[in-house]
Structure formats: structure tokens, C-alpha cells
Amino acid sequence: MKRRQFLQAATVGAASTAVAAPAIAQAMPEIKWRLQSGFPKSLDTIYGAAEVIAKFVNEGTDGKFQIQPFAAGEIVGTPQVADAVGNGTIEMGHTCSYYYFGKDPTFAIGTALPFGLNARQINAWFYHGQGNELMNEFYAKHNLFGMPAGNTGVQMGGWYRKEIKTLQDLQGLKMRIAGLAGNVMAKLGVVPQQIPGGDIYPALERGTIDAAEWVGPYDDEKLGFSKVAPYYYYPGFWEGGPAIHLFINQGKWKELPKAYQSILTAAAGYANADMLAKYDARNPAALRRLLGSGTQLRPFSQEILDAANKAAVEVYDEVSAKNADFKKIYESVRGFRNEEYLWFQVAEYAYDTYMIRARARG
Template identity: 90%
Template sequence: MKRRQFLQAATIGAASTAVAAPAIAQSMPELKWRLQSGFPKSLDTIYGAAEVISKFVSEATDGKFQIQPFAAGEIVGTPQVADAVGNGTIEMGHTCSYYYFGKDPTFAIGTALPFGLNARQQNAWLYHGTGNDLLNEFYAKHNMYGMPAGNTGVQMGGWFRKEIKTVDDLKGLKMRIAGLAGQVMAKLGVVPQQIPGGDIYPALERGTIDSAEWVGPYDDEKLGFSKVAPYYYYPGFWEGGPSIHLFINQGKWKELPKAYQAILTAAAGYANQDMLAKYDARNPAALRRLLGAGTQLRPFSQEILEAAYKAANEVYDEVSAKNPDFKKVYESVRGFRNEEYLWFQVAEYAYDTFMIRARARG
């Protein structure tokens, strides 16, 4: 092809593209939404999911759908996020459902239940075990639509100012712990405290609380807990695979074009996997640094785990007897968990156990 013919063809092609692109763009409304995170910017992994979602949606819509993320407290406080989404003060919130269990204990199940599902099981239940549908039946009563948009993986058992060897050592202990886990620990004598993430360190430093749980090594190192509470316990049996939810005002969700709904769902799904991958990648090095700086790593005793398991089942029976919404969703989780561990015992547990022993042998 001669140079002039090539340039003419290229010009025609570029012109046709220029005509087509605005036609597609014109069919997409311009929207500007606000997304309130439940987390401070300093926690780049868990807060960062709000930024991941916003960037994904903007790029997928050629900038037509803009979502501006705000850190905890910039519009409303974390305890007010669910109400702010429900009443339309903000279009979206990215937060833990269990922060709102005081409104209704069923909110706790959206994040995690003590001795509940691990991260993979949680995603399996949400996406393919009726979990999302059951939760959204409940969230609709609060004028919200929810979808999973993050998971930390199994968490640590928290930081303690003294060693905890027996159930008796827990009695009278003031502990920052969220959700129904606080009710479970209260049965063991703990005095649960609801404290936002950014306020935990000064409360530990002043001795206002004796212990605190947050997430795991990567975040906990950033928050500096090891400086004021040397004993680091595991596992966080109250959060085996906690989900962080993207809450959307119900009316705003229904008004969205189907294409935008699909893009937002994909963005949340990506953030859900991305957060878990980041924590899994970053926690090992953070744990090594903490141990190198003097952190004392301790397992919860079998006595404590057994007592907590018994207490958890008592709490679930008590709440289920009074709350049909909780009972309906909890029974789904419980049945799903029992089937999952039949499978995990055969495959995952056997494989992981061998590999952990092989690593120990060098």
C-alpha cells in the first residue's frame, strides 16, 4: 500500500473510532458518589480496598462513574456508616458489618462469627452457598444492598499486657473486641470494649484496656501495639475469615444502570480477593519483624478454646431464640461450615499439615 493510501485508511479508521466512542460514552450517565470507609488511611491494605474499588469503577466507565473514598471519620464516624448509607447521607460505605450488631445481632454474621468460616469457606458461602442472598434480605430492612469487598483471612487473637494461660486469667480483663465475639468473651469473664481502630493504642498505653484485637501482623505492626502489650496470642477464633462489606444505599443501587451494577460488582469482587492476597503476602515479614523486636508469641490454650467454643454456641442459641433473622442466617452458616470441614479435613488440612512439618524439618 502506498503511503498516501495508508494515511487515508488510517484517517478513516480513526474517524470511525472517534464517532463510535462518544456514542458509547453518551449512554453512560455521569455520577459522583461518596464512599465512607470504616478505616483510617494509615491502614493501607484494609482502607486501600476503597481506593481499589474507586479506581476500578472509574477506569471501567472511562471516568463517567466517579467514587470518592473518605477515611474513617471524614464524613461520619465508623459507628454511623450503616445509618448514613441507609438514610442516603452517603451513597456507599466500606466497613465491617459486625460493627452494627448493636442495631441487630444479624449484622455480625456478615463479617464473621466466632468459630465460623475461614476465608475460603466464607467466600464459598457468600457466592455459592446462599450467603449473599440471605444477608441482602436482611440488609434490605436497613435500606442497604451489600456485597463482599475484602477479607483479612484468619486474624490473630490480639495483644495482652500479661500472659493468659487459663480461663481464670481472662476474668475481669478489659478487652477491645468487636461484634458477638464480645458477648462470647463476656461469658468467660472478659469485659468487652468497643473502640475504633485508631483509638486502641492510646487506650492500651494508658491502661484503660488490658488487651485488644485488631487484624494481624501487618496492620498491628503499623498501629504499634507491641510497644504497650508484649504478648501476642493466636488464633483469633472469633474471626476465621472475616468479610468487609461494600454497603450501597438501596435506592441508589436500584437506580444504577445494569452496566454500572455489573462494574461495581466486579470491582467489589476484585477488591475482595486483592485484600486477602495482600494480607497473605505481607503478614509473614511483619510477623518476623515483630518477633525480632521482642514480641512474645503465644497460642491460646486448649482450655480457653474449648471454653470459648462452648460459650459461642450458648450465645448463638440464646440469640436465635429471640431473633428469627439471626437464626435463619446462622443456620445456613452452621450447616455450610460442617460440610466444608468434611472436605477441608480430607484435602486442605492434610496437605497443610504435611507442608508445615516439612518446613520444620528444613
């Protein structure tokens, strides 16, 4: 190529680049959203997922799409997050779907059902068992678009001011417990209470409630429950793998450029895996510290577990008879759970059982 032709070609190339830049800029509009968490900043793992999402989206868009997280109560109270996102007061919320089961019991399925899926299974259901599609079909009725953005893993059964040895010990027990689990426990004689996380400690200390469940050792230690309720029970059969959701106003979600939708989806997916990993890494040491300070660790009896399982099935049948959305999604979860345990009993359970026994033998 002659020198003049080369320069002409280079000039044309530079011009095309100059023309392309504004087009790229237009495809990356500047957007600022607010994200209301359902959790206080002191609970760095569960609240921290909102910060993780905001960081990844900000960095992935070179600061064009900025999300500002707010802790529980800074804009609206946790019980109002779903409504605030749906009516456009805020663009996003990071919270537990089951906090809103009073609006419709179907919301509970988005987080956890008693004797439902564990953490790995609920992710499998969301991503490859039509769980996301089914839940978003329901969420759309409330002007919400949702995606899983955190999981605590199986939770503990809570803190009790007295020992719980038999079903009789549950009669009249005032317990802070969320979601449909409260309906299940009510069938066993418990008086369920809906209390935000930040208010649990004073309620236990004053004796306003007799028991409370929250998450697990890492968070429970931070909240100081062991100082006012010495008995720590397991497992939290009402939350085998509770998912925390990222709720987005449906109109705002649809307005986002596809690139931003993809980046936000990826950020939520990372937060989903990251939260579970953090809890798995931090719970062992926290449990050791709790036991070292006098916490009395207790398993629920087989009698209580069997009675609770029976009560849960009764609750699901009652709700399904009145609520077509709940029935449709619950049947999906139930079928998926049964198939999952066909596999888990072969490999996961056998492996974990052996390793736990090997550890006990030293």
C-alpha cells in the same frame, strides 16, 4: 459494487455511527459518589480496598462513574457508616458489617462469627451458598445493598498486657473486641469494650484496657501495639475469615445502569481477592519483625478454646431464640461450615499439615 453505490453505503454507515454515539453516551451517565471507609488511611491494605474499588470503577467507565473514597471519620464516624449509607447521607460505605451488631445481631454474620467460616469458606458461602442472597434480604431492611469487598484471612487473638494461661486469667480482663465475639468473651469473664481502631493504642498505653484485638501482624505492627502489650496470642477464633463489606444505599443501587452495577460488582470482587492476597503476602515479614523486637507469641490453651466454643454456641442459641433473621442465616452458616470441613480435612488440612512439618524439618 459501483463507486457511487459504495459511497452511498459508506455515508449511511457513518450516519448510523453518528446516531449510535449519543445513545451510548446516554447509557453511560456521569455519576459521582462518595465512599466512606471504616478505616484510617494509615492501614493501607484494609483502607486501600476502597481506593481499588474507586480506581477500577473509574477506569471501567472511562471516568463516567467516579467514586471518591474518604477515610474513617472524614464524613461520619465508623459507627455511623451503615446509617449514613441507609439514609442517603453518603452513597457507599466500606466497613465491617459486625460493627453494627448493636442495631441487630444479624449484622455480625456478614463479617464473622466466632468459630465460623474461614476466608475461603465464607467466600464460597457468599458466592455459592446463598450467603449474599440471605444477607441482602436482611440488609434491605436497613435500606442497604451489600457485597463482600475484602477479607483479612484468619486473624490473631490480640495483644495482652499479661499472660493468659487459664480461664481464670480472663476474669475481669478489659478487652477491645468487636461484634458478637464480645458477648462470647463476656461469658468467660472478659469485660468487652467497643473502641475504634485509631483509639486502641492510647487505651492500651494508659491501661484503660488490658487487651485488644485488631487484625494481624501487618496492621498490628503499624499500630504499634507491641510497645504497650507484649503478649501476642493466636488464633483469633472469633474471626476465622472476616469479610469487609461494600454497603450501597439500596435506592442508589437500583438506579444504577446495569453496566455500572456489573462494573462495581467486578471491582468489589477484585478488592475481595486482592486484600486477602496482600495480607497473606505481608503478614509473614511483619510477624518476623515483631518477634525480632521482643513480642512474645503465645497460643491460646485448649481449655480456653473449648470454653469459648461452648460459650459461642450458647450465645447463638440465645440470639436465635429472639431473632428470626439471625436464626435463619446462622443455620445456613452452620450447615455450610460442617460440609466445608468434611472436604477441608481431606485435602487442605492434610496438605498444610504435611508442609508445615516438612518446613520444620528443614
